[in-house]
Amino acid sequence: MTATDDVVSAAVGAAPGWYALSLLHGRIDAHLERALQGAHELSAREYSLLEVLSHQHDGEGGHLRMNQVAEAVVLSQSATTRLVTRLEDRGLLARYLCPTDRRGIYTDVTPAGLALLDQARPTHDAALREALDAAGADARLAPLVESVERLNGAAVG
Amino acid sequence: MTATDDVVSAAVGAAPGWYALSLLHGRIDAHLERALQGAHELSAREYSLLEVLSHQHDGEGGHLRMNQVAEAVVLSQSATTRLVTRLEDRGLLARYLCPTDRRGIYTDVTPAGLALLDQARPTHDAALREALDAAGADARLAPLVESVERLNGAAVG
DNA sequence: CGCATGTACTTGCAAACGCAACGATTGCAC
């Protein structure tokens, strides 16, 4: 793509695999960030949170504790607290205490949250495909992209 | 590993590949961050920067512009400016203007920087291996880990 | 030569993050 890629390729050091992973992640993340932020006033991680919580909600009720949510979105507990708070303030989420253990806090996606999520999903998916395609052109990123796409295709069930 | 993994696995939505990539990146990054920060007062991105610049330096002289450095470490230009400034203030890097184009700025790793890098490399590599091994135990992350390790082994030349 | 356009880096500012400290709740021992 850019002439930079060559330099970057040459600059890869002792851990090209991790380097490529990092590079790929960064590019996809940036792309998603711009797309979601521009179209739906939603950050990539906010989208990720909604996605996770909505799928948790799939079966019966929301049963993820803040702890687990933090793991799921790959964030510290404090950051998760604020992330949830932010979305709660926007009316996209609702907290409620676990009846049996009042230390635990569950989170539900509100109808508004689900609506926004459904609305943002096409944007997200399109941006993801764009980023993946762009990265696939990079020789050093291609194998990773392939792995990712294989996972995307395989784990539908 | 943790019981959370099951929940996370179940929560993976329409883009399991990207999700797994994100998860893997986050875990490795966090692990590297802690290891490097604790042992060498160095953030993961600072290490990454030193690594890139030192390899750029391999051939002859430092010839990466801030622009390219930003791409290489997957950061915005502004963040790169400050990152370089920080390391420069610590005496690990040195800026110098491009003679032919005074807009461009090159960056060299100082002897102190190289020393710290050599000192930190084992920590980095060990932490990376740990994180990779830990992630390999995750069924959903295993294929990605495999790809990464294949790249690590293959692109030695 | 002087001016407009474009590129490269830096700085102002607000948002988000992680770590460590804290308050709240539970479980267990005595």
Next chain:
DNA sequence: GTGCAATCGTTGCGTTTGCAAGTACATGCG
């Protein structure tokens, strides 16, 4: 029942980040 350790979530604080605006340099045109 009281006290102590462990767990869960939140808040204080400093650091890092990205976007947008600003400054310096280069290139092309009159």
